[in-house]
Amino acid sequence: MDCTIDYIKSWLKEHLNEERYEHSLGTADCAKMLAEKYGVDSEKAYFTGLIHDCAKCLDWEETEKILHYIQLEEGEFENPKTHHAPVGAFLAAKEFGVEDSEVLSAIRWHTIGKLEMSLFEKIIFLADKIETRTRPVEYREPITKLLDEENGLDKALLLCYANTIKSLVDRKLTICTATIDIYNELLRKTSLYYAR
């Protein structure tokens, strides 16, 4: 990665609103902490957490231009809130010269996730949801608590998906097929550890 953390922070400060900038710092810190806990590259996790929302505040025209180069998942197009993830991966490569496929993939999938996520992808996905700077304590604490249990990372992800699905149902919004598939996958992976 050619860009320094200082350069990236100043770029983000210029291109994100204040809350999103805070959230990016929080995600970076949380990703680093999770990476240390699970034994993956914590510097890379910090960097990825920091830039994961780099496209969040792009204007619609700019986002649409970049979307022409990207293949979206079924159901993804009709949910514009998810577009900053694939657009962010594109931007990370173009703007910050990121070539690491694991970093780009973690950014690409940080909104809807995907089946068979790698440990690194799971860490970035989760850090985005439970960082302590902007995520409300009543949302993040039940998820964070699960991390101390056996198979805790998958259990924490399962709760994130359950929350997301409930919220989409409550708001009468469409649910990507992938979201349901990932929920089912996590449920199967963690079911051994739940009392029935």
Ligand SMILES: [Fe+2]
């Ligand atoms: Fe995001």
Ligand SMILES: [Fe+2]
């Ligand atoms: Fe985020």
